[in-house]
Amino acid sequence: MTITHSDGFPVEPTETDAFYIGMGERYDAIVTLGDGAFPLVAKPVGKASGGQAMAVARTGSGAAPGGDASPRELTGRVLIGSDLRPAQAAKLPSRRPDATARLTLTGSMQPYAWGMNGAPFGKNEPLTVRAGQRLRINATNMTMMTHPVHVHGHTFALPSGLRKDTVLMAPMQSFAIDLDADNEGDWMIHCHNIYHAEGGMMIALEYIA
Numbered sequence: 001m002t003i004t005h006s007d008g009f010p011v012e013p014t015e016t017d018a019f020y021i022g023m024g025e026r027y028d029a030i031v032t033l034g035d036g037a038f039p040l041v042a043k044p045v046g047k048a049s050g051g052q053a054m055a056v057a058r059t060g061s062g063a064a065p066g067g068d069a070s071p072r073e074l075t076g077r078v079l080i081g082s083d084l085r086p087a088q089a090a091k092l093p094s095r096r097p098d099a100t101a102r103l104t105l106t107g108s109m110q111p112y113a114w115g116m117n118g119a120p121f122g123k124n125e126p127l128t129v130r131a132g133q134r135l136r137i138n139a140t141n142m143t144m145m146t147h148p149v150h151v152h153g154h155t156f157a158l159p160s161g162l163r164k165d166t167v168l169m170a171p172m173q174s175f176a177i178d179l180d181a182d183n184e185g186d187w188m189i190h191c192h193n194i195y196h197a198e199g200g201m202m203i204a205l206e207y208i209a
Helices: 194-198
Strands: 002-006 009-015 018-020 027-030 037-042 053-058 078-080 099-108 113-116 127-129 134-141 147-151 166-169 174-180 186-191 202-207
Touching: 099 127, 099 147, 113 186, 127 134, 186 194
Parallel strands: 018 078, 099 134, 127 202
Antiparallel strands: 002 009, 002 027, 037 053, 099 113, 134 174, 147 166, 147 186, 186 202
């Protein structure tokens, strides 16, 4: 399997056996198959149970695999999308940030409470930017769970230059994301596990004069 795009942007083609995809992320992949009927399987990460999703790709005769099929690739090379390298044409033009902002993910399962910058949505202060600025958001995940962080209305670049609009943040992980403020309006940044967003892990991104 060769990954060719992430969130619609071309990357350096990368071969892998499997990849870790978060809610809201999208990937384009070329899957090379032999002759027969093959399972394409998705399993939850880090859970002993919870079932799996499966599609069958058929290129020739043969019996369809059972619903509990577990391809050996799932225990092979598992790619995390943020490790991809961007194609040159997908990179943001080089530019120093005009403004910076802090984004801290907080919360827990017990008690079930989530937030950004120390408070749930509606009680936290919006991030602000002016039209035309390059904004650098210094993001930190202070929880013990992985969260897919999604920015509405914009794409952003990771330090590697990889373009995304949703990125997985591992527990205690920190990195900066850069975006160009080229879509004036009031937007949101939130965890794309929507039950976490509903629980408060969301913050406004607002344009100011």
